[in-house]
Amino acid sequence: MTAEVVDVVVIGLGPGGESIAAQLAKAGLSVVGVDARLVGGECPYYACIPTKMMIRAADALAEAHRASELAGSVQIKPDWAPVAARVRDDATANWDDQAAVDRLLASGARFERGWGKITDAGEVTVSTSDGDKVFRVNRGIVLNPGTDPAVPPIEGLADTPLWTNREAVATETVPSSMIVLGGGPVGCEFAQIFSRFGADVTLVQSGPRLLPNDEPESSELLRKVFERDGIRVVTGARATKVEYDGTNFHVQVGDETHTAEQLLVATGRTTDLSALGVKAAGIPDDGKTINVDERMRAADKVWAIGDVAGKGAFTHMSMYEADIAAADILGKDGPVAQYHAVPHATFTDPEVASVGLTQAEAEAQGVNVRVGLTNLPDSSRGYIHKLGNDGLIKLVEDADRGVLVGASAVGPGAGEILGALLVAVHAEVPTSTLKGMILAYPTFHRAIGAALAEL
Numbered sequence: 529m530t531a532e533v534v535d536v537v538v539i540g541l542g543p544g545g546e547s548i549a550a551q552l553a554k555a556g557l558s559v560v561g562v563d564a565r566l567v568g569g570e571c572p573y574y575a576c577i578p579t580k581m582m583i584r585a586a587d588a589l590a591e592a593h594r595a596s597e598l599a600g601s602v603q604i605k606p607d608w609a610p611v612a613a614r615v616r617d618d619a620t621a622n623w624d625d626q627a628a629v630d631r632l633l634a635s636g637a638r639f640e641r642g643w644g645k646i647t648d649a650g651e652v653t654v655s656t657s658d659g660d661k662v663f664r665v666n667r668g669i670v671l672n673p674g675t676d677p678a679v680p681p682i683e684g685l686a687d688t689p690l691w692t693n694r695e696a697v698a699t700e701t702v703p704s705s706m707i708v709l710g711g712g713p714v715g716c717e718f719a720q721i722f723s724r725f726g727a728d729v730t731l732v733q734s735g736p737r738l739l740p741n742d743e744p745e746s747s748e749l750l751r752k753v754f755e756r757d758g759i760r761v762v763t764g765a766r767a768t769k770v771e772y773d774g775t776n777f778h779v780q781v782g783d784e785t786h787t788a789e790q791l792l793v794a795t796g797r798t799t800d801l802s803a804l805g806v807k808a809a810g811i812p813d814d815g816k817t818i819n820v821d822e823r824m825r826a827a828d829k830v831w832a833i834g835d836v837a838g839k840g841a842f843t844h845m846s847m848y849e850a851d852i853a854a855a856d857i858l859g860k861d862g863p864v865a866q867y868h869a870v871p872h873a874t875f876t877d878p879e880v881a882s883v884g885l886t887q888a889e890a891e892a893q894g895v896n897v898r899v900g901l902t903n904l905p906d907s908s909r910g911y912i913h914k915l916g917n918d919g920l921i922k923l924v925e926d927a928d929r930g931v932l933v934g935a936s937a938v939g940p941g942a943g944e945i946l947g948a949l950l951v952a953v954h955a956e957v958p959t960s961t962l963k964g965m966i967l968a969y970p971t972f973h974r975a976i977g978a979a980l981a982e983l
């Protein structure tokens with residue numbers, strides 16, 4: 529088959545892939561963007577945006593319950609229909625990517641819907657509904673395949689009508705009861721959403737605590753809130769067997785069997801590197817991620833960005849890495865990737881947000897750690913806020929250098945509070961300078977001052 533010569537092929541159009549394809553096309557390169565499913569990837573159709581719309585609705589219900597105590601009687605009748613409609617109509621246009629395809633074409637890039645595979649050094653074959661198309665690249669190949677939900681090898685599980693994030697986002701109804709496997713950000717967010725809409729939820733986490741990538745104090749606080757709100761939290765126990773009887777799931781966890789109408793699996797993500805043909809470019813295909821250097825180079829004329837690069841599975845990471853790789857492909861002397869101040873947020877209520885290293889990570893790196901911690905209910909704003917004021921600020925300082933290397937915020941709008949801490953960790957602002965800041969009264973972020981005073 530004759531190959532068509534182009535400058536760049538981008539395989540996978542997640543947030544980063546879409547961004548880099550458009551950037552390179554606008555810079556004048558001939559670019560082919562390839563996606564087998566929806567342009568934009570997981571984030572707009574099955575992840576960040578629809579789940580945060582669901583959370584917005586669930587939070588509104590929680591605030592209505594609080595209003596009853598703070599502001600007089602409120603009648604609350606939860607209804608999933610407006611949530612499902614908003615996800616279907618506003619967020620995803622009924623899982624139609626035409627707007628994103630049009631945006632990509634308007635940038636000057638070409639789009640091929642199909643499965644892209646590296647079939648030789650500098651060569652990509654795309655399997656489309658019109659047959660295979662072969663491209664040879666002048667400049668390079670960008671890999672942005674993202675991840676698919678991983679279903680663990682639990683006896684009986686594979687044959688059941690389980691949900692992953694994709695079915696959960698698309699649901700038109702709320703099950704009466706639900707078992708959530710996985711206590712990471714995805715499992716925690718869904719557990720709270722469906723619980724607030726009336727499902728009786730059991731959250732099973734094989735590790736010792738929820739949100740294992742966050743500080744133990746954050747995990748502890750979230751568990752306390754979940755249990756207070758009626759979510760059953762089971763930690764340190766693995767699901768070993770699943771049965772579905774046509775109506776209910778029965779999940780064996782340790783000595784107990786949990787039964788629920790729906791099972792949601794949120795136990796991690798996976799990428800099939802061999803299906804991507806990376807070996808043809810000299811990249812090992814037996815792992816889950818692709819090793820990249822500080823300019824996102826994975827091999828000669830191959831760049832990898834986003835979840836598959838393994839530096840953090842976040843939309844902001846995919847977009848950040850797209851910028852780094854785009855500059856390199858265009859031969860610009862752009863900045864290299866830095867990962868000392870990577871932020872992330874879990875949008876539970878309270879939100880759990882952090883940046884940089886946890887205390888344990890800093891200690892493991894041999895940092896002379898000093899920690900400052902304060903609880904939000906002890907702050908003026910926490911006292912005023914009253915219901916829903918659960919939260920904390922934790923700072924991790926490198927005492928030798930006098931700078932923060934990590935920080936966490938838990939609480940209402942903690943992802944926003946994190947903004948100030950992100951600047952401090954990213955720019956390595958001296959702690960002495962931070963201590964001299966005037967923090968507006970009575971804000972939640974003013975609690976940063978109390979945490980600084982504990983250092």
Ligand SMILES: Cc1cc2nc3c(=O)[nH]c(=O)nc-3n(C[C@H](O)[C@H](O)[C@H](O)COP(=O)(O)OP(=O)(O)OC[C@H]3O[C@@H](n4cnc5c(N)ncnc54)[C@H](O)[C@@H]3O)c2cc1C
Nearest residue numbers: 540542563564569570575644673674834835841842843846
């Ligand atoms: C429920 C949930 C909630 C989340 N919430 C947040 C959040 O609030 N904030 C945040 O920052 N992150 C969040 N994330 C993570 C976020 O969705 C991802 O990090 C983000 O989508 C970036 O992924 P990516 O760019 O690597 O690729 P993806 O978004 O995974 O897209 C990859 C694309 O590549 C395509 N593809 C793969 N292989 C091929 C191939 N060989 N040929 C053609 N096409 C291919 C796929 O069809 C897909 O469209 C969430 C994730 C989940 C599951």
